[in-house]
Amino acid sequence: MxxxxxxxxxxxxxxxxxxxxxPSKNYTTRYLLAAALTAGEVRVVGVATSEDAGAMLRCLEAWGAGVELIGDDAVIRGFGAKPHAGVTLNPGNAGAVARFLMGVSVLTTGTRFVTDYPDSLGKRPQGDLLEALSRLGAQVSSEDGRFPIALSGPVRGGPLEVSAEKSSQYASALMFLAPLLPAGLDLHLTGDIKSHAPLRQTLDTLSAFGIRATASSDLARISIPGAQTYQASRIMVPxxxxxxxxxxxxxxxxxxxxxxxxxxxxxxxxxxxxxxxxxxxxxxxxxxxxxxxxxxxxxxxxxxxxxxxxxxxxxxxxxxxxxxxxxxxxxxxxxxxxxxxxxxxxxxxxxxxxxxxxxxxxxxxxxxxxxxxxxxxxxxxxxxxxxxxxxxxxxxxxxxxxxxxxxxxxxxxxxxxxxxxxxxxxxxxxxxxxxx
Ligand SMILES: O=C(O)C1=C[C@@H](OP(=O)(O)O)[C@@H](O)[C@H](O)C1
Ligand SMILES: C=C(OP(=O)(O)O)C(=O)O
Incomplete structure (x- = not known):
């Protein structure tokens, strides 16, 4: 072709x-990211070969993760709570990848996000996530809530509101970040919460990597204690x-x-x-x-x-x-x-x-x-x-x-x-x- x-x-x-x-797109992106957030080596068995999976792998590598593809698996050597600072990430056209990485990026003292899809990902709204990160104390710059975007931490965590009306990916992004913050996050998802299923997939992923989290049945309140570590050795993508x-x-x-x-x-x-x-x-x-x-x-x-x-x-x-x-x-x-x-x-x-x-x-x-x-x-x-x-x-x-x-x-x-x-x-x- x-x-x-x-x-x-x-x-x-x-x-x-x-x-x-x-292999599942949504589980591939989640497992690869969680693997990179460990301080060890994780074999993600049967990863997707799509552009979105490739975008996640490229960005994690740029942040300092070891990435080795062995057959259908990806072996990831994680950077724990310390992705490299001063890196420019290009998540291609992958919305979930972009947003999850933006959340985690406030662990660094500076990450830039660009996209080579200005007419697609470049037009999708990021403002609700950027506002939440800014309220948390991160330095944020963007083109009116859109790409290119620069984010910088550090932040401590604590109680935080995030709108879940336009996308669940903003809350998922904060959920991946939370356990690595000193104070964790007590998230309040505001508005008419959309896409509950991917939020549950994020909770499921955190649990598979040994992270403690509690959530109300309607997912409006999600509480994730800080100072935790992501841990796993092998995980299979459905x-x-x-x-x-x-x-x-x-x-x-x-x-x-x-x-x-x-x-x-x-x-x-x-x-x-x-x-x-x-x-x-x-x-x-x-x-x-x-x-x-x-x-x-x-x-x-x-x-x-x-x-x-x-x-x-x-x-x-x-x-x-x-x-x-x-x-x-x-x-x-x-x-x-x-x-x-x-x-x-x-x-x-x-x-x-x-x-x-x-x-x-x-x-x-x-x-x-x-x-x-x-x-x-x-x-x-x-x-x-x-x-x-x-x-x-x-x-x-x-x-x-x-x-x-x-x-x-x-x-x-x-x-x-x-x-x-x-x-x-x-x-x-x-x-x-x-x-x-
Ligand atoms: O968390 C995820 O992996 C996703 C969440 C959903 O997006 P929204 O929450 O923006 O609807 C879904 O449409 C997208 O393909 C993947
Ligand atoms: C909208 C989709 O993906 P994303 O939001 O991750 O770009 C999709 O897979 O249909």
């Missing part, structure tokens, strides 16, 4: 075969539900049979709910242990769901909704506007371009399903991996091929996406990119 490419998606008659789900949601949705909208392994049932990833949403739509999905088998091509019906619990699967599920009978609405998804693109307005526009009836409100996205779609158009991937997944799935069910611009951005979270679909029988052409 060329470095940058558009993809031409050919209609598929069926999808058939067995795949192993790729399978990825957000990316797998796209494979499950693809398998549901086409005839055939697809089995996807490495998806544990009791997992904290909110996008696990995609399985239930697809079932509610009428998909035939059977679980056996860590494997899910989809018998595709069943008639699907529309649903209306509060989708804040599984935002990273909304694009994939929109592909299923596109072929379901009736109007599907994803409610309570304002935060989708603050991702790699505006996943409400930009998605609505691409769906309309493809011939669907779609609509939006400030915090919801609706689509009316169709029995068939003509294709034969070029759709804009918006530099967004999850938009590319959605458009690909629609292309597989279209009558004529669909071209997706800038399809290489799939590598942000799911570098093997097209290969995996090819293994199931799909056919793609990779052509010179018409956008960055």
């Amino acid at each position: 060329p470095d940058s490419f558009d993809v031409v998606v050919h209609p598929a008659r069926e999808l058939r075969g067995t795949l192993r789900a790729q 399978g990825d539900y957000p990316g797998s949601a796209a494979i499950l949705a693809a398998a549901a909208i086409l005839p055939g049979e697809v089995r996807l392994s490495n998806l544990r049932e009791n997992d904290l990833q909110g996008e696990r709910e995609a399985v239930n949403v697809l079932r509610e739509m009428g998909a035939d999905i059977v679980r056996t242990g860590d494997s899910l088998t989809v018998r595709g091509g069943q008639p699907l019906r529309a649903v209306t769901r509060d989708s804040d619990g599984f935002t990273d699967a909304v694009q994939a599920l929109t592909a299923a909704a596109a072929f379901a009978e009736g109007q599907t609405t994803w409610e309570n998804v304002y935060t989708l506007r603050l991702k790699e693109c505006d996943r409400i307005s930009d998605t609505r526009r691409e769906l309309e371009k493809l011939g669907f009836t779609a609509s939006e409100t400030n915090d919801s996205l609706s689509i009316v399903g169709a029995a068939s779609v003509a294709g034969g158009v070029t759709a804009d991937g918006h530099g967004d991996h999850r938009m590319i997944m959605l458009l690909t799935l629609i292309g597989l069910r279209a009558t004529s091929p669909v071209r997706i611009t800038g399809a290489h951005h799939i590598r942000k979270s799911y570098p093997m996406f097209f290969r995996h679909l090819e293994e199931l029988g799909a056919s793609f052409e990779y052509v010179a990119a018409t956008r960055d």
Whole structure:
């Protein structure tokens, strides 16, 4: 595959075969960071190979961590509470990576953050996290709450409010920082807390690294004592539900049979709910242990769901909704506007371009399903991996091929996406990119 490419998606008659789900994006970023915050050596088993994982590894190395890739594992030699000062970090287009590192950066007496994605990560809001760090006593400079950003500690910790209305990643960032501060953090998450699931994944990660923390059931209060040490020797990354949601949705909208392994049932990833949403739509999905088998091509019906619990699967599920009978609405998804693109307005526009009836409100996205779609158009991937997944799935069910611009951005979270679909029988052409 060329470095940058558009993809031409050919209609598929069926999808058939067995795949192993790729390693989780959200657990890879968390485990790599926590490993670097130990004062020892941690083997993170089966790490993601996505650009976001690469961005985390690059930044941790620049801060002084030892990074050795052995087969599918990363062996990290940590810097404990002492990342190097005076380093410039470039987290690429990785929101969670950027925010987690910003939180931890106040352990240093100066870290700069730049991004080579000024039109994507560069536009995403960081102000709520920067304000919280500033109230904690950190020196902060930014371009109106956006990149480039400079942060400097030291800080002591104590009680701290942080808004969790636009992203859970701000609170997660402070949770990674807290145990290494002399006074820890008593966090009060303010506003209508969004994305509870990733917050629980952060608590889960802290616990796996021996960190004590207590949280109220609604997660509004999270208390993490200071002067603790991160500790672990070996930790295994589970399978990825957000990316797998796209494979499950693809398998549901086409005839055939697809089995996807490495998806544990009791997992904290909110996008696990995609399985239930697809079932509610009428998909035939059977679980056996860590494997899910989809018998595709069943008639699907529309649903209306509060989708804040599984935002990273909304694009994939929109592909299923596109072929379901009736109007599907994803409610309570304002935060989708603050991702790699505006996943409400930009998605609505691409769906309309493809011939669907779609609509939006400030915090919801609706689509009316169709029995068939003509294709034969070029759709804009918006530099967004999850938009590319959605458009690909629609292309597989279209009558004529669909071209997706800038399809290489799939590598942000799911570098093997097209290969995996090819293994199931799909056919793609990779052509010179018409956008960055
Ligand atoms: O903590 C994390 O790893 C993530 C949290 C979520 O973001 P928000 O909390 O900004 O919705 C999610 O969409 C993102 O892909 C990863
Ligand atoms: C929004 C996403 O990631 P991030 O916020 O980490 O950039 C995503 O994976 O869909």
